[in-house]
Amino acid sequence: xxxxxxxxxxxxxxxxxxxxxxxxxxxxxxxxxxxxxxxxxxxxxxxxxxxxxxxxxxxxxxxxxxxxxxxxxxxxxxxxxxxxxxxxxxxxxxxxxxxxxxxxxxxxxxxxxxxxxxxxxxxxxxxxxxxxxxxxxxxxxxxxxxxxxxxxxxxxxxxxxxxxxxxxxxxxxxxxxxxxxxxxxxxxxxxxxxxxxxxxxxxxxxxxxxxxxxxxxxxxxxxxxxxxxxxxxxxxxxxxxxxxxxxxxxxxxxxxxxxxxxxxxxxxxxxxxxxxxxxxxxxxxxxxxxxxxxxxxxxxxxxxxxxxxxxxxxxxxxxxxxxxxxxxxxxxxxxxxxxxxxxxxxxxxxxxxxxxxxxxxxxxxxxxxxxxx
Amino acid sequence: xxxxxxxxxxxxxxxxxxxxxxxxxxxxxxxxxxxxxxxxxxxxxxxxxxxxxxxxxxxxxxxxxxxxxxxxxxxxxxxxxxxxxxxxxxxxxxxxxxxxxxxxxxxxxxxxxxxxxxxxxxxxxxxxxxxxxxxxxxxxxxxxxxxxxxxxxxxxxxxxxxxxxxxxxxxxxxxxxxxxxxxxxxxxxxxxxxxxxxxxxxxxxxxxxxxxxxxxxxxxxxxxxxxxxxxxxxxxxxxxxxxxxxx
Numbered sequence: 001x002x003x004x005x006x007x008x009x010x011x012x013x014x015x016x017x018x019x020x021x022x023x024x025x026x027x028x029x030x031x032x033x034x035x036x037x038x039x040x041x042x043x044x045x046x047x048x049x050x051x052x053x054x055x056x057x058x059x060x061x062x063x064x065x066x067x068x069x070x071x072x073x074x075x076x077x078x079x080x081x082x083x084x085x086x087x088x089x090x091x092x093x094x095x096x097x098x099x100x101x102x103x104x105x106x107x108x109x110x111x112x113x114x115x116x117x118x119x120x121x122x123x124x125x126x127x128x129x130x131x132x133x134x135x136x137x138x139x140x141x142x143x144x145x146x147x148x149x150x151x152x153x154x155x156x157x158x159x160x161x162x163x164x165x166x167x168x169x170x171x172x173x174x175x176x177x178x179x180x181x182x183x184x185x186x187x188x189x190x191x192x193x194x195x196x197x198x199x200x201x202x203x204x205x206x207x208x209x210x211x212x213x214x215x216x217x218x219x220x221x222x223x224x225x226x227x228x229x230x231x232x233x234x235x236x237x238x239x240x241x242x243x244x245x246x247x248x249x250x251x252x253x254x255x256x257x258x259x260x261x262x263x264x265x266x267x268x269x270x271x272x273x274x275x276x277x278x279x280x281x282x283x284x285x286x287x288x289x290x291x292x293x294x295x296x297x298x299x300x301x302x303x304x305x306x307x308x309x310x311x312x313x314x315x316x317x318x319x320x321x322x323x324x325x326x327x328x329x330x331x332x333x334x335x336x337x338x339x340x341x342x343x344x345x346x347x348x349x350x351x352x353x354x355x356x357x358x359x360x361x362x363x364x365x366x367x368x369x370x371x372x373x
Numbered sequence: 374x375x376x377x378x379x380x381x382x383x384x385x386x387x388x389x390x391x392x393x394x395x396x397x398x399x400x401x402x403x404x405x406x407x408x409x410x411x412x413x414x415x416x417x418x419x420x421x422x423x424x425x426x427x428x429x430x431x432x433x434x435x436x437x438x439x440x441x442x443x444x445x446x447x448x449x450x451x452x453x454x455x456x457x458x459x460x461x462x463x464x465x466x467x468x469x470x471x472x473x474x475x476x477x478x479x480x481x482x483x484x485x486x487x488x489x490x491x492x493x494x495x496x497x498x499x500x501x502x503x504x505x506x507x508x509x510x511x512x513x514x515x516x517x518x519x520x521x522x523x524x525x526x527x528x529x530x531x532x533x534x535x536x537x538x539x540x541x542x543x544x545x546x547x548x549x550x551x552x553x554x555x556x557x558x559x560x561x562x563x564x565x566x567x568x569x570x571x572x573x574x575x576x577x578x579x580x581x582x583x584x585x586x587x588x589x590x591x592x593x594x595x596x597x598x599x600x601x602x603x604x605x606x607x608x609x610x611x612x613x614x615x616x617x618x619x620x
Contacts, residue, residue, distance in 0.1 A: 006478030010467065017466050208460030215426050215456040216479045217448060371447060372429045 003218060007226030015230060021196065025234055029188050029242040034249060036184050037177035047131040050077040050085040050094040057105035063142050067098070072134045082117075089121050096120055096131050108146075170338045177250045182333040183306040185242045186268075186326050190300060192238045193269045195293040197231045197276030202289045205280075214370045224365060228273045235269040236262070255340030261333060263343065267353045268329045274360025275325075281367040300326045325356045377404045379531055379562045380425060385434035387420055394420040396585035397434065402578075404530075407553060407563040409573050412582030413613045418566045419459065419535055421582070425564070426456050426533055439530040452480075455524035455532035455561075459539065463520055465509030469500060472508055473523055480527035494522050514545035518552065525556050532556065534565040538572065550575050573605040581612050588612045 015021050049067060053060050068075050076094055079085040088094040099117035108114035118135060122128040204210040213223060243261075246252045254261060275296070283289035301307070303317065304326040310318055321327040328349050335341035343350070380402035387395040395417045402408045412418045423429040425438050427447030436443040439453040463472045473491040482490065495504045498518060508516060517537055525532050534553075538546045550572065557563050565576070573579050573593060580590040589596055589612060593605055600608045 002483075003479055003481065006475055009478075010464070010471070010475045013471060014464065014466055207465075208458060208462050209464060211428065211458050211460070212456065212462035212476075213479070214428055215451060215454070216476070217452045217481070218479050371427055372423075 004222050004226055007218070007222060008229060011226060011230040015234070021234075024196070025192065025238050026241060028191070029185075029238055030245050032184050032188060033181060033242060033245045037180040037250070044127050044130040044134075045072055046074050047072055047095045047127065047134065048076045048093060049073045049096045049098060049135070050079050050088055051075060052079050052082050052085050052097060052099040054102040055100045055104040059105040059108060059146070060100045063100065063139070066142050067135070067138055070134070070138055072131075073138075082119075086119070089119070092121075094121065095127060096135060098135065177246075178252055178338060179334070180306075181246045181250060181252050182337040183304075183330045185239055185246070186304070186329045186333055187301060187306065188242050189235050189239050189265055189269060189329070190272050190326050191297065192235045193231060193272035194276040194279065194296070195289075196234065197227060197273050198279040198283065198289045198293060199286055200231070201227055201277065201280035202283050202286050205283075206285055220365065220368060220370060224277065224361075224368065227277070228270070228361075231273055231276070232266075232269050235273075236265065239265050252337070254337040256336035256342065260336050260341075260343050260346075264329060264332050264336075264346070264350065264353065267350065267357055268325065271325050271353060271356035271360050274357060274362075274364050277364035278360060278367060281364060281369075300324060303327060304330050306330055325353070328352055328356075378402070379404045379406075379439055380408075380564065381435070381437045382425075383435040385421065385424065385436050386432050387417075387424060387429065388432045393585050395424070395431075398582070398585075398587045399434075400580055400587060400590055402531075402562060402564060404562055405557060405560050407557050407565065407575070407577045409576030409579035410564060410566045410582070411568075411570075411573055411579055411609065412566075413616055416582040416616070417585040418582055422533055422535055422564070422566060425450075426454060427451055453530045455527070455529040457517075457520050457524045457532070457534045457537055459535040461513075461516055461520065463508045463516060463523065466507055468507055469504045469511070469519055470495065472519070473526065476523045477526050482527055490526060494526070498522060514541045514549075517541060517545075518549060521549065521552055521556075525561055528559075529561060531562040531564055534563065536566055536568065538567065538569065546572070570605040570609055573609070579605070581609060583612050583616045588615075 051064055051067070053064065064075070067073050073096075077085065077088060079088075079097075082097065082099050085094065085097045085099075089097065097117075097119040099119070101115065101117065104114050104116070116139060118132055120128040120132045201210070204213070239261075243254075243258070279289055279292055279296070283292060303310075303321045303324045305321065306326075310321050310327060313321070332341075332346050332349050335346065378401045380400075382401075383399045384397045385395060385399070386393065386397055398421060410418050410422065420429065424431045424443060425436060427438075427443060427450045431443060438450045441447075441449040441453070443450065464475070467475065470491060473494060474487060477487045477490065478484070495501070500515075500519075503511060503515070508519070511519075521532075521534070521537060524534075538549050541549070546569070553563050553565070553575075565572075567573065576593065578590070578592050579596065580587050581596075582588065589599070589608065591599070596608045597603065597605065600611050602608055602611070
């Protein structure tokens, strides 16, 4: 116990003397929280549209105005021919081409339906897909409007209409930062926990001081606790800074309690510290540890549901996310922040995090040797 | 009365795959002795020393240090030895005083006596104002002296020194050897590897390793007589010439 105190004293002194670590802990949360929610936005805006109006009728005009009025689209060109428009797509100036065929209005009135042609640049699949979906919605609106007008005229028979309305629960205005910030907090804690620990231990290997420790009667568990506790504290500090930044910049506060967030983060951190320790047991240089950490971080984030919803993944990769600790904490912190979930709602996840903590640390302890075989 | 034996090895062997780094070495070191462990680069000195310190498992053979078995009681050995590695092993971003406190604490010295001991040590080394400077800012010779002092702070039975004087000037080396003599006078057994043959002359006894085996062992005067040469350099050259391994 006494030896552990000496070890902790040494670790904290070294941490406070290392400007890189302090900068990481303070600047990383601020930068990530400011940049990521603003830059990584799912909403696709400013979709460029080129319109080929071959009808030049009041109805076609009305449709064009409607598209122009939508905030999603930017009309960049009225083109006399589809062929000409296609060239602008090739130049990357246009995402969508809407062609209104000759006789659009006449057919619509006479035959009660008319065709439009929509071409999409699918190089960026998300942009193209969302763009054509948005445009289809605008056309649908337009269709409804004119039919409502017709309805006023008594000679028209009624048209059954089904309208889908949607309501966003918990995040009524679909505020993007509210969705991203909790996830980024988890990424932060993971980076501090896993990679700073790994790099710290591997640095001692590189310099040779670990050999000096291994030749002392210091117990394995004392060494491991002496390394884990400081980074556990740093992790808790960095999540605190992150939550403060989230409030100051985005005015985001959890609906649920801070205490619940801390309780889950505390257990989670021990798990990722175990990952860090494990990485350090099979890396001999900081370069190896960094490369491995980089790879692990990609997997953590991609399989964590930070950017892409886990429910949208294929089945096999959904199963992989069960073994990815960040996927749990991202889900948990989002639930606490956005829905105000209580500890009791998330109890099962708590047990899973405990299992991760025991598992990773157990593996690391088994793998850590004071003496080479 | 026979002098007590503090390090004992018998047919100690360490293999790395097909490579036999340490091949059947047997020797004893007596309490209070300064034992020089010589050999060319790659002869197996460091490997043997690591086994004795409990940093590396032996492949076969017998070895005890301070009466404890290297196979089963390696953690007990660690309570009784000090170790100064080839690589410099103090924390560069801690001050001299902090390093002393840390390593002393790890060896179980309580804070009160630690304070007295470190004060004493700083006085003896004449460090004064340097005591609160980061170790990284001190010259190499200083670092090695401090390193050695830290390695014997807890009064171990044996101190293992792996090329402790590499890269320092002759005056500092001489001072370093004074410190070794002092430690030996206090009853600490010194087990030292070196490349400097003038240092070999300072040892009570030396062994010379060639290709993983011990080629000669004895007092420097005996060895010089045995090989009919004037200094240890001559002894070493005669033995090392037959070596097949090199770096």
